[in-house]
Amino acid sequence: MKTPRVDHLRIFGSVAYAKIQEERRTKLEDKSQKCILLGYRQNLHGYKLYNPMTKKVIMSRDVKFDEEQEWSWNFEDQPQKLIVDEEQIQKDEGEIMLAPSASTNSPTGPSSSTTRKTKSIQEIYDVTERINLDDVNMLCLFSGNDPITFEEAYQEDRWKKAMKEEISSIIKNNTWELTTLPEGHNAVGVKWIFKTKRNAEGEIEKHKAKLVAKGYKQQYGVDYEDVFALVARMETVRLMISLATQKRWKIFQMDVK
Amino acid sequence: MNGNLKEVVYVEQPAGFVVKGEEEKVCRLKKALYGLKQAPRAWNSRIDGYLSQKGFIRCPYEHALYVKKSLQGRVMFVCLYVDDILFTGDDPTMIQDFKQSMVKEFEMTDLGLMAYFLGLEVKQCSDGIFISQTKYATKVLKKFAMEDCCPADNPVEYGTKLTKEGEGDLVNPTYYKSIVGCLRYLTCTRPDILYGVGLINRYMEKLRSSHLKTTKWILRFVKGSASYGLFYPSS
Numbered sequence: 001m002k003t004p005r006v007d008h009l010r011i012f013g014s015v016a017y018a019k020i021q022e023e024r025r026t027k028l029e030d031k032s033q034k035c036i037l038l039g040y041r042q043n044l045h046g047y048k049l050y051n052p053m054t055k056k057v058i059m060s061r062d063v064k065f066d067e068e069q070e071w072s073w074n075f076e077d078q079p080q081k082l083i084v085d086e087e088q089i090q091k092d093e094g095e096i097m098l099a100p101s102a103s104t105n106s107p108t109g110p111s112s113s114t115t116r117k118t119k120s121i122q123e124i125y126d127v128t129e130r131i132n133l134d135d136v137n138m139l140c141l142f143s144g145n146d147p148i149t150f151e152e153a154y155q156e157d158r159w160k161k162a163m164k165e166e167i168s169s170i171i172k173n174n175t176w177e178l179t180t181l182p183e184g185h186n187a188v189g190v191k192w193i194f195k196t197k198r199n200a201e202g203e204i205e206k207h208k209a210k211l212v213a214k215g216y217k218q219q220y221g222v223d224y225e226d227v228f229a230l231v232a233r234m235e236t237v238r239l240m241i242s243l244a245t246q247k248r249w250k251i252f253q254m255d256v257k
Numbered sequence: 258m259n260g261n262l263k264e265v266v267y268v269e270q271p272a273g274f275v276v277k278g279e280e281e282k283v284c285r286l287k288k289a290l291y292g293l294k295q296a297p298r299a300w301n302s303r304i305d306g307y308l309s310q311k312g313f314i315r316c317p318y319e320h321a322l323y324v325k326k327s328l329q330g331r332v333m334f335v336c337l338y339v340d341d342i343l344f345t346g347d348d349p350t351m352i353q354d355f356k357q358s359m360v361k362e363f364e365m366t367d368l369g370l371m372a373y374f375l376g377l378e379v380k381q382c383s384d385g386i387f388i389s390q391t392k393y394a395t396k397v398l399k400k401f402a403m404e405d406c407c408p409a410d411n412p413v414e415y416g417t418k419l420t421k422e423g424e425g426d427l428v429n430p431t432y433y434k435s436i437v438g439c440l441r442y443l444t445c446t447r448p449d450i451l452y453g454v455g456l457i458n459r460y461m462e463k464l465r466s467s468h469l470k471t472t473k474w475i476l477r478f479v480k481g482s483a484s485y486g487l488f489y490p491s492s
Contacts, residue, residue, distance in 0.1 A: 021405075044402065061402070150272040160273075167274050173259060176268070176284035178276060187267040187283040190290070211271050212292035223266050224295040232321035232336045234445050237343065237374070238388075240336055244345045245386045245489040251371040251379070252352060256340040257364050
């Protein structure tokens with residue numbers, strides 16, 4: 001078996017610089033935007049990043065990471081602080097001449113907000129605050145948060161309620177009866193699946209719990225024989241549309257809940 | 258959508274809902290549970306049985322299509338796609354009765370006029386029916402990170418000649434094949450890309466960047482024409 005590649009993995013929460021495509025910027029604009037690493041794109045190469053300045057989550061493949069750094073929240077929350085008056089600049093320029101190494105080691109990296117390099121390292125330490133735990137928790141909200149295991153879901157009332165609904169619908173449908181397992185038979189396992197249903201606006205509509213059977217444990221000939229279900233070919237669907245138009249009929253649609 | 262099971266299947270009691278004092282017992286299924294191998298089949302048998310009982314005749318060549326002829330010579334067509342159903346006919350009362358019986362028997366939801374079915378967008382108006390796959394096309398472009406690509410004017414670049422050997426570096430075959438698969442589904446309402454898709458379809462081995470380039474060219478064409486579709490005029 002091939003070993004999965006892990007060389008794209010980066011430290012969660014580290015500072016990332018996502019390249020802005022040339023077509024998307026003018027010559028004088030920033031070549032990259034500074035973000036925080038949230039995770040990885042599903043099924044595709046690339047990273048999921050959060051830009052606290054624009055408050056947007058972006059996907060990008062062309063990213064450079066600074067894993068040594070964390071986002072300095074306090075500093076970025078108040079961008080007005082960055083407007084340095086001329087006097088200050090002059091003063092700082094003097095400092096740079098005196099201590100050039102201090103400015104190049106600027107801990108926030110070469111982002112737009114710090115390209116002026118007008119602050120001494122001590123000043124930057126003064127305005128920078130370590131990322132606090134609440135903010136990290138806030139970041140976690142951006143990743144998918146449906147519980148995976150029963151134990152996880154059982155902690156929360158909304159999922160408990162969803163499970164109760166599913167069980168009562170199973171009982172109402174007369175899906176099963178309780179018996180003792182006869183010798184020579186295997187019981188197929190069941191598993192809870194939890195899903196948050198969202199509407200078109202992305203608002204949470206309902207929490208849904210579904211009980212599914214672990215069909216992969218079934219044995220052919222013992223637990224099941226026929227498996228196929230018929231589906232219509234696309235040509236049939238188109239034929240129906242064509243027939244309906246010719247005859248000026250309307251086509252209706254229904255689905256099962 | 259739980260069909261009746263003909264096999265004897267036992268499942269464990271679900272976590273959190275084990276009956277007290279009966280922990281050793283298991284559940285014998287009478288109806289299929291989602292996830293069982295035979296669940297779709299059981300559902301199909303159930304709905305097939307119901308439609309036959311209602312006087313529908315299954316088409317011998319396309320088993321998902323059912324036709325019913327009433328005594329007055331009115332007809333109705335029903336098309337199944339697992340749990341989605343489409344139907345049409347010349348008698349509004351017959352259609353209404355059918356709807357009501359399906360809602361009652363299978364707890365179906367009436368979606369009204371067919372508007373969105375398997376990625377197919379359908380617009381039914383007085384002078385005909387228009388079908389397109391705009392949403393699907395946009396989704397495909399997004400999936401392959403081509404949503405901001407530069408649109409091409411034609412589905413295949415003039416003078417494109419593909420060979421078995423191809424040119425350039427080898428490309429990820431899974432990636433290539435998944436694009437081809439998506440494009441094939443898109444041909445459903447897009448006969449204009451059919452030639453190009455047929456062309457890239459011939460190559461499935463030792464894929465090189467020349468093959469991928471042709472594939473992406475079609476995607477770029479789709480980008481500029483995502484809202485195209487088929488119009489069936491009534492006259």
